[in-house]
Amino acid sequence: MQVVFHVATLMPTKASDPSGNQKKLHIGNDFVSIVYNDSGEDYNIYTMKGQFIYVCVIIQPLDSQSNLIIVKTKPELSELLGNQEPKIVSDCNLATLVRQLALHGNLASVIHQSQQRSPSDPYASNWLERLRQIRRLRDKHPPENVQPDEDGPGPDSGWSHHAYDFTGFV
Secondary structure, eight states: OOOOOOOGGGSOOOTTOTTOHHHHHHHTTOSEEEEEOOSSSOOOTTSSOOSSOOEEEEEEEOSSSEEEEEEEEOGGGHHHHOOOOOEEEEHHHHHHHHHHHHHHHHHHHHHHHHHHHOTTSOOOOHHHHHHHHHHHHHHHSOOSSOOOOTTOSSTTSTTTTSOOOOGGGO
């Protein structure tokens, strides 16, 4: 699993982009947003507009070194994500819980997108999704005139400079 954090306040603002549209392009393509909301007002999941933001993990600081964690989702993901009750967490446990909620939200988003793309071929795991992508690319761009030796792959066969197709074993 790859986790990328786009921290808007730490991203450079270019003089040619005073409204920060370049920052918004990156953040709007994330599945999960983690928002630290110390304004005292409710956070709307649609505040950050984007094609893929399905889940917001909202952190609201409280007194006594504790925080209120709220998970808001788009309606189509609420069933996949499950329990979304607010949680009160100490400062020392905050980072662990927020990361776990973000990972769960990301997985739910990936599953949702997989179901939308191909209901008959649902999401199974990261490696299987990667294998499906490899197969799609292979079918889209077949190798040119690759003829392996009859004895199969090996250092002395015609496969020495071509990748062996392992996808048939899955």
